[in-house]
Amino acid sequence: MTKIVIYLVAFLALFTLEISFVYSLPAPLDRLPIMIIGVVFLYLYAGFPNVIWWMVFHGILLDTFSLSFVPLHWAAYMVAAVITTLASKHIFSNRSFYGVAATTSMAIGAMLVMEILLSTGGSLVGLSPQFSGTIISVRVWGMGLSIIFLIMLFPFSTKIKTTLQWLFQQYS
């Protein structure tokens, strides 16, 4: 039970960090996909398999707060979660910086494809406004920024990993 609460609090903290802090930063820093970076890092590098659900719940929460049509974010983050799982199991299983960076980029790329498909479909049936190139710009910036962020994060990665593992062992 304590484990679930820790997961929930950590998820809400990361969610709030993205939608409140990152989104308040000037462009293009507001395009940093902190949730995806966090999930891929924890899932692939730190060994927390359950955090993959954070992506799905992140998408759901974004849909509840967002003005875009449901289920754009949910579906996009769901695909990102699936791609992250598949890539980490079958392609980048060596827990290196390159593996984390490539998985993050693949997840963002999959999200972009899903968003383009859903936006185009949504605009065809009149659910959403016409597809805009802003989606591509946001996700391309997201890819670049996430790699820069991971470069800055990786010198501390072992410390972060051991701290988190200790934290979970203490409270679960």
Add this chain to the structure above:
Amino acid sequence: MKLRGSRRGRRRLFIVFLLVALASIFTFRGSVARIIEPGAEQFVRSGTWIYDQIFWFISASEITPYELNQLYVQRDKLAVNATEFATLQIEHEEVLEILHFVNRTNTVGVVARVLAKSISGITSQFVIDVGSDDGVKAGDPVIVGDGIFLGKLTTVGRSTSTVTTLTDSKNATAVAVFNGSRTIGVATGSIGDLLEIAFIPADEDLQPNMLVVTSGLESTIPSGLLIGLVNTVQEDPSSPFQTAIIEPLADVRRVSQVFVIPNQDYD
């Protein structure tokens, strides 16, 4: 077999859990917002602080909400000024035309502003800001531009009067057609914005585009004020008369200033 059954059960349980979670999130969206509110507020403040303090060079090219508001106020003022300027320009042109008429004909009169209009298929009247205090009385002619007859005063108050225009169905004006024999008749309001002169003897020569002016047979209205042009001539072989449809030159809808010629008996 047992393992497969338990897996299926878990899956079902998970789907139910997911649906319940979804329903809860959408139903209690406000609650989710309330949970993250304390942290979110601090995060937003921090993000905004970073934006303002560290990335000041970005905001230098943008504007604050206050400045945006000031620009909106400025825009509204400019729009009002532009409208006033356009209105004054139109009024100025109208006054110049009236002045030209006054100088040309040596007529004394009163310039009036139009206060309200009532124009429909049946009635065509408007209210002006001059009345008996300005020396006008019922029946006085009202012109626009360089001597184009528009109508007559029908109700006169102390400071305002009602003008019934040529095209009003109740209006009747003594007119003359500029043809060889200078045919006279009575123009009345017809359908829409047109006038008609009925009971013109069939042997009178009437052609489209002939000028129609006031005939001077009404004691208060001078002769020669422009009314309009003959648009169509309707002839009936079984009748000894023909009817002329007149298109007035003045458009009441576009008038904002008029000229009233008061207290003159042209008999």
